[in-house]
Amino acid sequence: xxxxxxxxxxxxxxxxxxxxxxxxxxxxxxxxxxxxxxxxxxxxxxxxxxxxxxxxxxxxxxxxxxxxxxxxxxxxxxxxxxxxxxxxxxxxxxxxxxxxxxxxxxxxxxxxxxxxxxxxxxxxxxxxxxxxxxxxxxxxxxxxxxxxxxxxxxxxxxxxxxxx
Amino acid sequence: xxxxxxxxxxxxxxxxxxxxxxxxxxxxxxxxxxxxxxxxxxxxxxxxxxxxxxxxxxxxxxxxxxxxxxxxxxxxxxxxxxxxxxxxxxxxxxxxxxxxxxxxxxxxxxxxxxxxxxxxxxxxxxxxxxxxxxxxxxxxxxxxxxxxxxxxxxxxxxxxxxxx
Amino acid sequence: xxxxxxxxxxxxxxxxxxxxxxxxxxxxxxxxxxxxxxxxxxxxxxxxxxxxxxxxxxxxxxxxxxxxxxxxxxxxxxxxxxxxxxxxxxxxxxxxxxxxxxxxxxxxxxxxxxxxxxxxxxxxxxxxxxxxxxxxxxxxxxxxxxxxxxxxxxxxxxxxxxxx
Amino acid sequence: xxxxxxxxxxxxxxxxxxxxxxxxxxxxxxxxxxxxxxxxxxxxxxxxxxxxxxxxxxxxxxxxxxxxxxxxxxxxxxxxxxxxxxxxxxxxxxxxxxxxxxxxxxxxxxxxxxxxxxxxxxxxxxxxxxxxxxxxxxxxxxxxxxxxxxxxxxxxxxxxxxxx
Numbered sequence: 001x002x003x004x005x006x007x008x009x010x011x012x013x014x015x016x017x018x019x020x021x022x023x024x025x026x027x028x029x030x031x032x033x034x035x036x037x038x039x040x041x042x043x044x045x046x047x048x049x050x051x052x053x054x055x056x057x058x059x060x061x062x063x064x065x066x067x068x069x070x071x072x073x074x075x076x077x078x079x080x081x082x083x084x085x086x087x088x089x090x091x092x093x094x095x096x097x098x099x100x101x102x103x104x105x106x107x108x109x110x111x112x113x114x115x116x117x118x119x120x121x122x123x124x125x126x127x128x129x130x131x132x133x134x135x136x137x138x139x140x141x142x143x144x145x146x147x148x149x150x151x152x153x154x155x156x157x158x159x160x161x162x163x164x
Numbered sequence: 165x166x167x168x169x170x171x172x173x174x175x176x177x178x179x180x181x182x183x184x185x186x187x188x189x190x191x192x193x194x195x196x197x198x199x200x201x202x203x204x205x206x207x208x209x210x211x212x213x214x215x216x217x218x219x220x221x222x223x224x225x226x227x228x229x230x231x232x233x234x235x236x237x238x239x240x241x242x243x244x245x246x247x248x249x250x251x252x253x254x255x256x257x258x259x260x261x262x263x264x265x266x267x268x269x270x271x272x273x274x275x276x277x278x279x280x281x282x283x284x285x286x287x288x289x290x291x292x293x294x295x296x297x298x299x300x301x302x303x304x305x306x307x308x309x310x311x312x313x314x315x316x317x318x319x320x321x322x323x324x325x326x327x328x
Numbered sequence: 329x330x331x332x333x334x335x336x337x338x339x340x341x342x343x344x345x346x347x348x349x350x351x352x353x354x355x356x357x358x359x360x361x362x363x364x365x366x367x368x369x370x371x372x373x374x375x376x377x378x379x380x381x382x383x384x385x386x387x388x389x390x391x392x393x394x395x396x397x398x399x400x401x402x403x404x405x406x407x408x409x410x411x412x413x414x415x416x417x418x419x420x421x422x423x424x425x426x427x428x429x430x431x432x433x434x435x436x437x438x439x440x441x442x443x444x445x446x447x448x449x450x451x452x453x454x455x456x457x458x459x460x461x462x463x464x465x466x467x468x469x470x471x472x473x474x475x476x477x478x479x480x481x482x483x484x485x486x487x488x489x490x491x492x
Numbered sequence: 493x494x495x496x497x498x499x500x501x502x503x504x505x506x507x508x509x510x511x512x513x514x515x516x517x518x519x520x521x522x523x524x525x526x527x528x529x530x531x532x533x534x535x536x537x538x539x540x541x542x543x544x545x546x547x548x549x550x551x552x553x554x555x556x557x558x559x560x561x562x563x564x565x566x567x568x569x570x571x572x573x574x575x576x577x578x579x580x581x582x583x584x585x586x587x588x589x590x591x592x593x594x595x596x597x598x599x600x601x602x603x604x605x606x607x608x609x610x611x612x613x614x615x616x617x618x619x620x621x622x623x624x625x626x627x628x629x630x631x632x633x634x635x636x637x638x639x640x641x642x643x644x645x646x647x648x649x650x651x652x653x654x655x656x
Contacts, residue, residue, distance in 0.1 A: 018484050018530075023349070036280065036283075040321055107346040109440075111440065111441075113277075118279055119200075121286065123287060123290035126288075140205070141201060141203035141289050156346050180604055183646065275605075276603065276604040276605065361611070368634060443525065446614070447529035447613060450612060450616075450633065454614070455618045455622060457634075458635070459622055470621075485532055487532075
């Protein structure tokens with residue numbers, strides 16, 4: 001079962017610049033994470049962009065959509081900043097019908113010993129293998145449909161948008 | 165969706181004894197792992213035993229089976245040593261029909277910065293939420309049916325028993 | 329041999345706020361670091377402030393000086409942000425004659441798996457036990473006198489101010 | 493100030509074999525540790541052997557002695573298993589007069605996120621730069637003379653042999 005992995009940035013992939021003390025992006029850590037996870041999945045990994053999701057534009061989302069729609073891939077996992085993950089999920093959910101697309105991310109950078117990044121990567125790849133076509137958000141061990149998810153800004157946890 | 169988590173030991177939960185230099189068990193790290201993973205799953209965690217899976221007896225497996233069969237739990241995740249994980253999966257698979265049971269583990273202890281433990285925990289919990297009733301092994305990012313899985317002793321990776 | 333440890337903040341003790349994505353201070357990690365280091369030193373630890381060293385004022389430096397000069401302590405180690413560590417060292421060096429005072433810090437927060445924080449802590453405590461009275465900066469495995477040290481802003485490494 | 497670093501093995505440098513679950517040696521991690529520590533010391537690193545210190549023979553100790561005595565090096569740091577570190581210190585202490593030699597090690601392997609390895613490395617290198625000629629053991633943040641040190645087998649901490 002082949003899965004396409006699209007890296008777009010977000011906390012998941014942030015680095016700490018020891019000269020300036022600021023957080024920045026280099027490239028995705030997903031290859032290293034999959035190696036340490038001893039993954040034997042058949043994955044194609046593409047870095048589409050490396051940005052903070054608060055800076056994601058309509059053009060960026062269109063590019064993600066096009067990468068999802070490319071023929072040959074029925075299952076797609078997208079790493080994404082948590083701040084606008086629900087918006088991107090909605091955008092994709094309204095446009096993708098016949099593919100299983102799972103967005104995931106992290107609240108602590110992988111390079112800071114992020115446990116949630118590794119855990120979320122494992123769960124996103126599992127959801128992508130088992131869920132029927134649709135667009136989902138995999139965070140906090142759970143899976144949310146694109147039309148019923150939001151990030152709780154005060155707890156940094158994801159929840160149903162209509163209340164659970 | 166409620167999930168029961170049964171801890172039985174294995175590399176996943178091994179500790180390093182700094183006085184003797186030997187590996188040993190204290191209790192499962194799964195609570196700490198779920199906290200770091202920012203899990204918001206509704207999980208009941210029970211430690212059934214803390215043993216090396218090479219030491220697992222018929223009585224131990226019967227105890228695991230009984231814990232799986234207790235009413236009120238449709239979905240069960242079991243942490244287990246990798247050496248006899250396939251044997252326990254077969255034992256459970258031949259006896260459990262109407263529940264989703266997922267076994268998982270790690271090849272590096274969590275306390276040694278194991279990336280595969282966190283990744284496998286994430287994927288096992290996701291598979292447990294989405295797969296139909298049956299007994300499965302979740303390792304290396306993949307999910308195997310209890311009647312078609314084995315550990316490759318030379319690579320420490322799981323694969324189909326009948327060849328893939 | 330008793331040593332007083334004064335925590336003032338700096339990168340050494342920064343935390344990552346998973347809700348806002350910003351770096352902040354809670355309290356010093358030096359107790360946890362010493363425990364993991366299996367230290368058996370006789371240390372008194374006091375948190376004087378928890379600030380970024382770019383925000384350190386004349387009043388703050390006076391407070392550090394007073395804590396160094398308190399009777400009963402011949403050896404003092406100070407954790408300090410790297411940006412103005414050399415300035416504080418100079419301020420203390422011009423005012424302290426009969427005590428061994430060692431400033432140290434880190435370029436990566438301890439909570440981000442900082443290896444330099446642990447390494448620097450080990451070296452600062454060793455220098456504090458062996459060097460004659462004076463004020464020193466312990467960074468990058470080396471020890472610099474207060475009147476001949478600066479941080480190289482482009483490399484984030486410490487070096488002699490007069491050239492080496 | 494040039495320092496020679498001699499790696500001999502010990503817990504410091506042990507790896508976890510994920511296939512067998514046993515601990516083993518590959519090569520010293522000291523280069524990686526120094527890089528993460530942002531060390532700017534002028535160090536020559538040589539791997540003399542990679543063994544458990546309980547297996548160290550008279551021939552091994554003679555080889556370490558010869559490497560210490562080579563001209564051109566006044567300061568030597570030796571990574572060593574903790575079990576016989578005091579014996580090797582005594583052997584070297586009775587034969588070396590005009591050099592500063594510091595032995596150090598760890599109770600938890602560096603690859604298991606050992607904080608004591610990094611801390612001890614920092615302190616050993618600092619002691620090596622500042623102490624007068626002699627042979628020392630740097631463990632637990634402290635420095636012991638070769639003729640007054642032992643490992644407490646029940647606590648895995650080092651202490652004075654004659655009582656403190």
